[in-house]
Amino acid sequence: MSDKHQQDHADGIAEAGKPAPGYFYVLYFGLIIWGIIFIAYFLLSGWSSDAEFQQKMAAHTGQPVETSSAAPAAVPQSSPGQTLYADNCSGCHGADATGGFGTDLTAATYQYGKTAEQVRESITAGRGDSMPPFDGQFSENELAALVDFLLAL
Numbered sequence: 001m002s003d004k005h006q007q008d009h010a011d012g013i014a015e016a017g018k019p020a021p022g023y024f025y026v027l028y029f030g031l032i033i034w035g036i037i038f039i040a041y042f043l044l045s046g047w048s049s050d051a052e053f054q055q056k057m058a059a060h061t062g063q064p065v066e067t068s069s070a071a072p073a074a075v076p077q078s079s080p081g082q083t084l085y086a087d088n089c090s091g092c093h094g095a096d097a098t099g100g101f102g103t104d105l106t107a108a109t110y111q112y113g114k115t116a117e118q119v120r121e122s123i124t125a126g127r128g129d130s131m132p133p134f135d136g137q138f139s140e141n142e143l144a145a146l147v148d149f150l151l152a153l
């Protein structure tokens with residue numbers, strides 16, 4: 001405690017006596033200002049993680065991204081075929097059947113043919129690597145309703 005400078009400090013640790021470098025002040029006050037702006041933006045912008053989540057969920061459950069906002073206008077009013085379609089096929093072919101992971105089923109022609117027999121075959125036996133076979137999953141009536149529904153699109 002002989003040094004005058006040291007006496008300023010209760011813990012007795014001596015300082016070099018140099019002022020902090022300029023970049024320290026830039027960082028110090030810069031970060032304070034950045035923090036204020038960040039908090040202000042967070043509070044005032046109206047953003048919330050919950051709102052963002054709800055928005056993304058709405059977009060996601062709206063089926064294929066490119067048609068998320070469009071109403072499923074192509075689909076006629078609820079019929080047995082439509083219900084079966086919505087329950088079993090819309091996940092891949094889209095809520096309005098215009099495609100997504102699966103192909104566009106509103107197209108005028110199908111790759112594997114668009115006669116009742118060919119469409120029925122597509123459904124029961126599957127197509128390619130990604131269209132699963134629905135063999136035995138539908139009754140005759142259900143299958144006919146589905147085919148009717150698709151051919152009417």
Ligand code: HEC
Nearest residue numbers: 088089092101102103110111112113122127128129130131
């Ligand atoms: C797991 C996803 C998936 C599901 C579920 C699915 N499909 Fe498909 N579907 C596909 C894909 C992918 C293709 C294209 C296959 C190819 O071309 O190799 C396809 C092809 C088809 C085709 C033939 C289209 C053409 O151009 O010839 C028809 C018809 C069809 N699906 C109807 C249905 C129906 C009806 C259902 C519900 C019972 C259904 N799909 C469920 C993925 C799916």
